[in-house]
């Protein structure tokens with residue numbers, strides 16, 4: 001703190017105790033500066049609208065900084081541009097800090113936020129301290145993580161642990177005359193930079209107030225620094241939801257699922273199953289820290305304390321549970337506002353007659369408007385404890401047992417609703433081969449289908465080749481390892497008219513039901529295809545819905561030959577010398593399986 005005070009020269013330093021009184025004081029401050037507005041329709045809810053140039057994560061300005069480049073990122077073949085993270089030398093990182101931070105908090109307050117990723121009494125939790133000049137960030141961190149005195153006390157007592165993650169954040173406060181200078185959302189988009197130093201467990205973020213760039217416990221710590229710690233310590237930090245599902249007989253299982261940003265994690269974590277007799281409960285919606293225990297069981301904690309969920313598309317029909325969660329103690333960002341003091345976004349039920357809408361940019365909005373009312377990456381930031389279906393064990397210090405892992409993405413063509421990996425090595429290959437349409441969660445434009453291995457492309461804290469090796473090594477993580485079953489799912493396949501073929505949301509429980517049958521080794525449930533096992537029609541419940549089963553599960557051989565060629569090129573080009581032999585074998589085996597099929 002002293003070093004950073006010397007660097008940033010704030011007028012005040014406020015050490016956050018995490019109390020209600022402190023939060024109320026900060027909210028008042030944010031209301032006074034116009035950084036948030038109240039939403040009197042709900043209890044203790046506020047709306048922040050950002051600068052239009054600070055609305056999402058910026059992957060191109062996010063770096064992993066290590067002495068040896070090969071530690072931080074994949075080293076592609078000569079002439080190939082790396083797609084799985086950016087590297088910067090520690091010297092260049094320090095120079096970037098020296099260009100931006102001196103005096104950046106002049107005349108303002110530096111907040112010191114001690115926070116815990118994971119329940120305070122869990123041996124798997126880790127502590128961080130974030131310094132920031134944004135009260136919005138403090139209030140959001142208080143929702144997303146456990147903060148305050150309790151954390152300082154634990155930090156003081158756990159000398160055996162010895163380290164905490166140091167996180168420095170400034171929104172950047174450009175000089176007089178700069179367009180962003182007087183705005184209610186200060187930021188410095190041109191000079192935004194997000195730096196991670198895994199070798200010394202440090203994060204430095206400058207220029208952006210947007211969630212993924214500024215709430216440093218989340219993507220920066222829990223995924224990037226976290227994955228690098230996890231590799232050293234022999235566990236996994238992943239971009240996954242965790243849910244518990246109880247079947248009609250009363251058996252409960254936990255499932256983790258990795259989907260890229262804005263591809264359905266929060267919705268699945270809060271799913272209300274349409275099949276009778278099933279119950280889903282939510283442990284987490286974005287990040288999992290998991291490891292095999294001594295008995296060989298994979299156990300997971302959710303390191304977070306709240307949900308930072310995508311608002312558009314959330315409605316009474318798609319995600320009623322989220323709708324029952326977010327209208328208390330919530331900070332909304334970049335959604336639209338209604339004249340009766342509420343919020344509005346695309347996909348939400350229409351407001352009452354007579355109620356008018358102001359879009360996220362402050363302009364009047366009507367259903368005929370050509371621009372969206374809410375920014376496509378607008379978010380709610382809400383306490384997890386408010387979720388009516390939060391799992392009773394969501395804060396259990398030893399974590400919950402995971403029996404299946406799902407990978408998935410937005411794949412309009414060729415990819416079946418669900419298929420199952422043949423074994424662990426095949427599972428790791430399926431994770432490596434993941435692709436998905438780009439979304440508004442980062443700066444990518446359009447709907448290009450991008451590679452997104454393990455849904456971690458923007459979040460790897462170290463070389464993806466080493467990451468693959470680490471996943472492969474889990475097969476022998478402990479003597480009696482009980483490997484979870486692994487599946488790939490795709491809720492987003494489209495027909496020739498461009499319409500989704502699968503109703504999704506609560507109906508996704510039908511896929512979960514089949515997964516449970518597979519976990520229980522029920523006979524007659526699956527048939528092999530070249531890419532993995534798919535359900536048999538008899539054991540996949542379609543009662544009450546009209547869908548094209550054959551179309552949903554079709555594995556078009558020509559499509560997959562092209563697909564695997566492209567994936568192989570991507571992996572060989574990107575990972576080159578660090579591509580594990582096991583993955584090369586998986587590519588060869590899949591090609592052989594495809595070539596032995598008759599093409600249509």
Ligand SMILES: Nc1nc2c(ncn2[C@@H]2O[C@H](COP(=O)(O)OP(=O)(O)O)[C@@H](O)[C@H]2O)c(=O)[nH]1
Pocket residue numbers: 259260261262263264265266267268285309310311312313314318491492500503504505508
């Ligand atoms: N068609 C369809 N859309 C979905 C489904 N699940 C989520 N979505 C939409 O995808 C967007 C992102 O979902 P969300 O759960 O917030 O994704 P996350 O960022 O991975 O947590 C929202 O607009 C959802 O309404 C689904 O099963 N089918």
Ligand SMILES: C=C(OP(=O)(O)O)C(=O)O
Pocket residue numbers: 057211212260261262263265286308309310441
């Ligand atoms: C917060 C984010 O996560 P997600 O869309 O995965 O919920 C993000 O991508 O910045």
Ligand SMILES: [Mn+2]
Pocket residue numbers: 262265266285286308309310
């Ligand atoms: Mn989410």
